[in-house]
Amino acid sequence: MNVCIVGTGYVGLVSAACFAEMGNKVVCVDINPQVVEKLKQGEVHIYEPGLEELVKRNYAEGRLIFTTNLEEGLAESLFVFICVGTPPKKDGSADLSYVYQVARDIGKLMQDYKIVVDKSTVPVGTADKVKSLILEEQKKRGVSIEFDVVSNPEFLKEGDAVNDFMKPDRVIVGTDNVRTAELLKTLYAPFARSREKLIIMSVRSAEMTKYAANCMLATKISFINEIANICERVGADVGDVRLGIGSDHRIGYHFIYPGVGYGGSCFPKDVKALISTALEYGYDPLLLQAVDRVNDLQKEVLPLKIINYFEPQGGVKDRVLALWGLAFKPNTDDMREAPALVLIERLTALGMKIKAFDPVARDKARDVLKDNSLVEIVDEQYDALEQADALAVVTEWNQFRNPDFDKLKKSLKAPIVFDGRNLYSPRFMGEMGFAYFSIGRRMYG
Numbered sequence: 131m132n133v134c135i136v137g138t139g140y141v142g143l144v145s146a147a148c149f150a151e152m153g154n155k156v157v158c159v160d161i162n163p164q165v166v167e168k169l170k171q172g173e174v175h176i177y178e179p180g181l182e183e184l185v186k187r188n189y190a191e192g193r194l195i196f197t198t199n200l201e202e203g204l205a206e207s208l209f210v211f212i213c214v215g216t217p218p219k220k221d222g223s224a225d226l227s228y229v230y231q232v233a234r235d236i237g238k239l240m241q242d243y244k245i246v247v248d249k250s251t252v253p254v255g256t257a258d259k260v261k262s263l264i265l266e267e268q269k270k271r272g273v274s275i276e277f278d279v280v281s282n283p284e285f286l287k288e289g290d291a292v293n294d295f296m297k298p299d300r301v302i303v304g305t306d307n308v309r310t311a312e313l314l315k316t317l318y319a320p321f322a323r324s325r326e327k328l329i330i331m332s333v334r335s336a337e338m339t340k341y342a343a344n345c346m347l348a349t350k351i352s353f354i355n356e357i358a359n360i361c362e363r364v365g366a367d368v369g370d371v372r373l374g375i376g377s378d379h380r381i382g383y384h385f386i387y388p389g390v391g392y393g394g395s396c397f398p399k400d401v402k403a404l405i406s407t408a409l410e411y412g413y414d415p416l417l418l419q420a421v422d423r424v425n426d427l428q429k430e431v432l433p434l435k436i437i438n439y440f441e442p443q444g445g446v447k448d449r450v451l452a453l454w455g456l457a458f459k460p461n462t463d464d465m466r467e468a469p470a471l472v473l474i475e476r477l478t479a480l481g482m483k484i485k486a487f488d489p490v491a492r493d494k495a496r497d498v499l500k501d502n503s504l505v506e507i508v509d510e511q512y513d514a515l516e517q518a519d520a521l522a523v524v525t526e527w528n529q530f531r532n533p534d535f536d537k538l539k540k541s542l543k544a545p546i547v548f549d550g551r552n553l554y555s556p557r558f559m560g561e562m563g564f565a566y567f568s569i570g571r572r573m574y575g
């Protein structure tokens with residue numbers, strides 16, 4: 131089948147490469163000429179395990195084409211996937227200007243029947259708006275070309291995106307057009323091989339499903355972080371509590387890891403966007419507001435522990451903090467809403483210096499933090515420790531899980547570790563002679 135993907139970021143490029151891998155011809159359109167040029171050279175501009183290989187192979191075999199020209203993308207394609215960003219506006223609502231621009235451009239340029247698929251995460255009612263914008267542009271041209279607008283939200287996770295796309299838990303298709311549903315079933319058949327994985331529903335329910343899923347996951351994280359904060363105060367261990375509650379299959383072990391709060395390009399913005407939609411429709415979403423607030427406060431927990439620790443010793447000014455982890459989670463280079471950024475901002479505002487290391491997000495982080503002269507980003511994990519007063523771990527990359535503790539102890543000026551991901555055993559760290567602070571567990575120091 132012929133597919134056009136508009137927007138080649140985490141979602142667009144992964145979808146495009148996976149569709150191409152199944153034999154479809156996919157034209158990827160992006161307005162950023164540098165991104166398109168890099169892709170044409172076989173360089174993938176985002177870090178996603180397995181993606182580069184898939185892109186290179188399908189590009190070499192002619193099933194994947196990159197262009198800045200939407201007209202070229204539309205020419206032969208039956209499906210046009212909108213995969214552009216929907217970042218949060220200042221008031222928390224989703225900024226739909228990129229989606230609307232693509233809709234207008236499709237209306238201006240389309241020559242024959244198209245199935246326009248909203249894959250970007252968009253508030254309920256956006257498909258209707260996309261439809262009206264395309265109709266408006268057609269009217270200006272004096273043409274009337276048939277098309278359908280479908281909602282097909284994406285559930286892939288950064289860091290495991292190719293796998294998630296190839297073997298999805300479900301594919302949601304929002305449409306009331308039976309023929310369009312059948313065509314999408316055919317396109318997705320290689321991925322959702324069992325019939326029940328492909329769930330067809332109304333457009334509005336599909337749009338809502340994406341927000342409900344992300345808000346549920348964000349709720350689990352804020353819930354366990356709140357439990358962790360209470361554990362700390364009452365002398366309980368959130369690790370044990372997690373095991374205890376997760377053993378109930380109605381709760382489960384997934385997504386109840388306490389830490390430094392959720393980040394990334396989806397949960398923070400999607401929780402805020404659903405709050406905004408609910409308020410717009412006259413409903414006060416108390417639970418979602420609490421989830422959001424708990425998360426904002428959770429990002430302050432680790433910097434506060436560091437500030438409080440050094441307070442009696444003259445404060446954090448001019449001290450050096452080694453920081454392991456910058457990306458908002460492992461296996462990605464995405465720095466959007468990363469908890470590390472809040473930590474860096476709070477501590478450098480007080481004059482603390484940061485020496486940071488991340489296995490893949492270094493370049494993105496250098497760009498994001500280029501104006502902060504107190505931050506140095508190093509290329510080697512253990513180089514971050516030299517002359518540092520303490521170590522903070524913020525992202526749970528595997529290589530941080532079992533470090534050389536002797537080297538760690540020798541390299542730091544004093545053996546102090548602030549662990550925002552509960553990677554180490556408090557008892558072990560205490561016995562090793564570290565002052566050790568984690569989330570919701572016993573402290574040493």
Ligand code: NAD
Nearest residue numbers: 137138139140141160161162213214215216250251284288
């Ligand atoms: P991204 O920022 O990585 O990529 C968006 C791309 O769209 C950019 O390359 C940009 O240049 C391009 N673009 C913008 N306007 C354009 C236009 N008019 N024409 C062509 N290209 C244009 O975004 P992303 O992380 O892939 O997210 C895209 C959407 O998918 C968002 O709505 C997001 O919420 C949703 N989503 C993201 C994830 C994720 O893990 N990143 C997962 C599921 C859903």
